[in-house]
Amino acid sequence: MTPDHDSDRPPVLRQLGQDPDLPAALEARVVASLRARGTIGRRPSYWRQATLVAAAVLAAFTIGRATAVSGSNDAAGPRWLLLLYEDDAFRGPAPGAEAAYVEEYARWAAAVRRSGTPIEGAELGTAGGLLEPGTRLTQRDPVVEGAGRLTGFFVVTAPNLADVERLAAASPHLRHGGRIGIRQMR
Amino acid sequence: MTDPPDRSLVTAVMVEQDERAFRILYRRHTPALHRTARRLGDQGSADDLVHDTWLRATDRLHGFAWRSSLRTWLTGILVNVIREQRRSDRLRREDPLDDDTACDPPPIDDRLDLEAAIAALPPGSRAVLVLHDVEGHPHEDVARMLDIAVGTSKSQLLRARRRLRRWLGDAPEAAQDRREEP
Numbered sequence: 001m002t003p004d005h006d007s008d009r010p011p012v013l014r015q016l017g018q019d020p021d022l023p024a025a026l027e028a029r030v031v032a033s034l035r036a037r038g039t040i041g042r043r044p045s046y047w048r049q050a051t052l053v054a055a056a057v058l059a060a061f062t063i064g065r066a067t068a069v070s071g072s073n074d075a076a077g078p079r080w081l082l083l084l085y086e087d088d089a090f091r092g093p094a095p096g097a098e099a100a101y102v103e104e105y106a107r108w109a110a111a112v113r114r115s116g117t118p119i120e121g122a123e124l125g126t127a128g129g130l131l132e133p134g135t136r137l138t139q140r141d142p143v144v145e146g147a148g149r150l151t152g153f154f155v156v157t158a159p160n161l162a163d164v165e166r167l168a169a170a171s172p173h174l175r176h177g178g179r180i181g182i183r184q185m186r
Numbered sequence: 187m188t189d190p191p192d193r194s195l196v197t198a199v200m201v202e203q204d205e206r207a208f209r210i211l212y213r214r215h216t217p218a219l220h221r222t223a224r225r226l227g228d229q230g231s232a233d234d235l236v237h238d239t240w241l242r243a244t245d246r247l248h249g250f251a252w253r254s255s256l257r258t259w260l261t262g263i264l265v266n267v268i269r270e271q272r273r274s275d276r277l278r279r280e281d282p283l284d285d286d287t288a289c290d291p292p293p294i295d296d297r298l299d300l301e302a303a304i305a306a307l308p309p310g311s312r313a314v315l316v317l318h319d320v321e322g323h324p325h326e327d328v329a330r331m332l333d334i335a336v337g338t339s340k341s342q343l344l345r346a347r348r349r350l351r352r353w354l355g356d357a358p359e360a361a362q363d364r365r366e367e368p
Contacts, residue, residue, distance in 0.1 A: 022216055037241070039203065115200035116193055159194065166202070
């Protein structure tokens with residue numbers, strides 16, 4: 001509502017819109033209905049979500065590229081880098097379960113995108129190395145002390161760190177024993 | 187500490203099925219939805235209309251692209267729920283929400299009752315008046331919700347205001363009415 005719009009509304013009618021009409025029993029009824037549907041209160045069935053995202057899944061982390069900035073162009077807020085680390089404690093996929101493992105990450109990213117938060121990402125390969133001050137590129141996997149090997153990243157657009165923490169906490173990477181570094185991009 | 191913005195709460199509901207986030211959204215937007223449902227829907231059905239609106243809205247959250255405010259989007263869903271209620275009600279002689287036929291003024295005992303006067307307006311004018319003047323939606327949003335042209339929204343609002351002024355007597359808006367007359 002713009003100030004010009006507000007001044008166009010007769011005050012006696014505008015006042016009717018200030019009534020905090022909130023029937024107490026109705027909230028309990030709505031919440032109960034949504035709980036019964038699984039919309040709130042428990043984790044959704046991943047199989048139900050899989051049918052929604054199957055068309056968007058290409059491969060591990062490529063859903064990030066497929067859906068890059070596919071969210072609203074009106075997304076507000078800074079961009080955040082989610083760095084995925086793995087060390088020896090990380091629980092990767094069992095032999096034969098690689099596809100399901102990949103799809104788990106893809107479903108999480110698709111859910112973030114459907115919620116209106118733009119997300120992009122990629123798996124990082126082993127080619128490359130580490131640059132340190134005064135040295136040339138060294139051909140080895142960079143190992144960040146205390147975090148592990150950097151194996152992937154996502155970029156999300158969100159208004160604040162609390163939002164990023166919330167969606168990152170739901171990432172399967174943590175459930176598998178990995179760590180996620182978060183940095184605001186400048 | 188202020189509650190998070192709508193977008194953060196919607197993310198929490200979609201990604202984590204966060205009930206606390208939903209309740210904040212519910213309490214933030216239901217007063218406006220319930221007021222609109224009381225004034226545009228059938229008597230006594232406001233609770234059902236709001237309940238159905240929230241269920242439909244949460245089913246469709248994944249498709250909401252934030253091209254409007256969440257409040258506007260929710261109100262649009264409520265308007266459609268009301269339309270469907272009117273179409274399915276075969277016991278009353280219903281006018282569609284976008285109709286603006288002539289109507290009888292409220293009974294003389296209620297002449298000074300603003301709510302009774304609003305309820306006596308034809309459905310089309312009443313919808314525009316409630317959405318624009320009471321709830322503060324701009325004409326562009328009102329037109330989209332009611333599937334009418336922006337010009338129609340403005341002309342129906344003018345007719346609604348004039349009727350209220352005539353029925354309610356010498357209200358402050360009567361002076362504005364006189365200024366608008368050629």
